[in-house]
Amino acid sequence: MLKSEAIISGPPKASTKQAIARVALSLFAERGYPAVSMREIAERVGIRQGGIYNHFGSKQALLVHLMEGHMRALLVALDAAVPKGGNPRQRLGQFVRFHVLYHLSQPDDVFIAYMELRSLEPEGLARVKELRRAYEERLRRILEAGQRLGVFAITDVPVQAMGLIAMLTGVTTWYRDGGRLSREAVAEIYVKMVTRSLGVEETPTM
Amino acid sequence: MLKSEAIISGPPKASTKQAIARVALSLFAERGYPAVSMREIAERVGIRQGGIYNHFGSKQALLVHLMEGHMRALLVALDAAVPKGGNPRQRLGQFVRFHVLYHLSQPDDVFIAYMELRSLEPEGLARVKELRRAYEERLRRILEAGQRLGVFAITDVPVQAMGLIAMLTGVTTWYRDGGRLSREAVAEIYVKMVTRSLGVEETPTM
DNA sequence: CCAGTGCATGAACGATCATTCACTAGCGTA
DNA sequence: TACGCTAGTGAATGATCGTTCATGCACTGG
Numbered sequence: 001m002l003k004s005e006a007i008i009s010g011p012p013k014a015s016t017k018q019a020i021a022r023v024a025l026s027l028f029a030e031r032g033y034p035a036v037s038m039r040e041i042a043e044r045v046g047i048r049q050g051g052i053y054n055h056f057g058s059k060q061a062l063l064v065h066l067m068e069g070h071m072r073a074l075l076v077a078l079d080a081a082v083p084k085g086g087n088p089r090q091r092l093g094q095f096v097r098f099h100v101l102y103h104l105s106q107p108d109d110v111f112i113a114y115m116e117l118r119s120l121e122p123e124g125l126a127r128v129k130e131l132r133r134a135y136e137e138r139l140r141r142i143l144e145a146g147q148r149l150g151v152f153a154i155t156d157v158p159v160q161a162m163g164l165i166a167m168l169t170g171v172t173t174w175y176r177d178g179g180r181l182s183r184e185a186v187a188e189i190y191v192k193m194v195t196r197s198l199g200v201e202e203t204p205t206m
Numbered sequence: 207m208l209k210s211e212a213i214i215s216g217p218p219k220a221s222t223k224q225a226i227a228r229v230a231l232s233l234f235a236e237r238g239y240p241a242v243s244m245r246e247i248a249e250r251v252g253i254r255q256g257g258i259y260n261h262f263g264s265k266q267a268l269l270v271h272l273m274e275g276h277m278r279a280l281l282v283a284l285d286a287a288v289p290k291g292g293n294p295r296q297r298l299g300q301f302v303r304f305h306v307l308y309h310l311s312q313p314d315d316v317f318i319a320y321m322e323l324r325s326l327e328p329e330g331l332a333r334v335k336e337l338r339r340a341y342e343e344r345l346r347r348i349l350e351a352g353q354r355l356g357v358f359a360i361t362d363v364p365v366q367a368m369g370l371i372a373m374l375t376g377v378t379t380w381y382r383d384g385g386r387l388s389r390e391a392v393a394e395i396y397v398k399m400v401t402r403s404l405g406v407e408e409t410p411t412m
Numbered sequence: 413c414c415a416g417t418g419c420a421t422g423a424a425c426g427a428t429c430a431t432t433c434a435c436t437a438g439c440g441t442a
Numbered sequence: 443t444a445c446g447c448t449a450g451t452g453a454a455t456g457a458t459c460g461t462t463c464a465t466g467c468a469c470t471g472g
Binding site for chain 3: 016047048049050051054055
Binding site: 037039049053058059 | 460461462
């Protein structure tokens with residue numbers, strides 16, 4: 001692997017570290033962290049088992065790397081997709097579309113970020129949970145803004161926020177590309193369900 | 207363990223088989239099937255590791271027993287809580303209340319039934335998936351009935367059914383007894399969210 | 413050209429995994 | 443009382459686990 005080659009012509013092949021992360025992500029999502037061995041990850045990457053430890057200090061460090069990286073990327077993407085200004089109805093629609101489409105485009109990341117919390121040791125767990133809280137907080141802010149303006153039918157902001165996020169995230173459990181509906185069509189159905197659940201009459205401006 | 211004693215005075219102590227199932231359920235839910243060892247289950251039950259195999263043929267058989275048993279009990283309880291007759295609005299409310307309250311009362315069963323599908327080998331997987339499909343079918347039937355009568359705002363029955371179930375099931379991820387809201391209060395919030403998402407105006411008859 | 417560094421190797425470590433098995437204690441039934 | 447079955451024991455099986463490490467190659471900057 002010539003470094004000069006990488007500089008001149010771009011990545012000639014993905015770095016081994018990235019390859020390890022990609023393979024581990026896929027395997028963890030498919031079968032769960034405890035069920036995947038470092039040997040199997042190495043095998044799929046095309047190196048021997050010891051080689052992984054040149055890039056990640058431990059299996060746990062690899063998991064933390066994946067989960068924390070995903071959550072940070074998710075937050076950055078969310079803030080780009082739902083700019084700070086705008087009225088609550090617009091922002092709610094943006095949030096739902098973003099959440100559904102992002103989750104459908106990164107199902108593996110999403111799945112392990114929600115399912116492997118229990119495989120994290122305390123230090124990593126605290127960091128990931130904080131990022132998750134921050135994400136959920138974005139939706140609560142939107143609901144609160146709509147509540148203040150009286151445009152949403154709010155019974156209980158925290159409960160409704162958790163309910164909506166669960167509904168949206170669940171799309172990854174059944175959606176498969178190539179099926180009856182496109183991702184965008186599914187996202188629009190979810191937008192309708194969410195806005196209706198908040199008592200928003202349908203408008204073309206949504 | 208005298209059998210006559212059990213007949214006369216009720217269960218003097220839970221059968222070992224039941225104890226194994228209970229302990230395994232708790233551990234699987236807490237840390238996941240692959241991360242729990244038969245040794246640990248045996249230890250918590252108070253027997254040696256080999257003893258488990260007098261009651262279950264394998265670790266996999268133990269998992270199948272738990273998941274299939276839960277799904278069958280869930281279906282039976284659902285059909286008791288949502289009798290066949292009745293109008294779609296009533297039945298929808300009954301479904302939501304049942305789902306939320308049952309899930310909050312059996313969080314471990316629910317969790318592994320939804321999360322350990324990937325740990326099942328093909329035979330057990332097929333049986334559990336069929337039961338799951340049957341459960342989801344119950345909700346789809348309610349939505350379809352409401353659609354025919356024109357009392358629900360239906361965009362897409364299958365998608366909405368999956369969205370609603372995901373929303374409801376998600377309650378187990380955040381609800382903790384002793385918190386701000388009772389289980390019943392939470393159930394009512396979910397009923398409101400669900401009925402609103404289907405465009406049902408609020409009525410005291412719900 | 414040479415020293416240094418990053419990375420992959422392959423063998424080995426001790427620990428733990430699910431499962432098997434010969435054995436036995438204790439019970440209900442005959 | 444004698445028999446047979448249920449259930450628990452404790453040791454052993456081979457496999458696999460995460461991790462370590464001495465070794466060496468390929469490439470870098472000086």
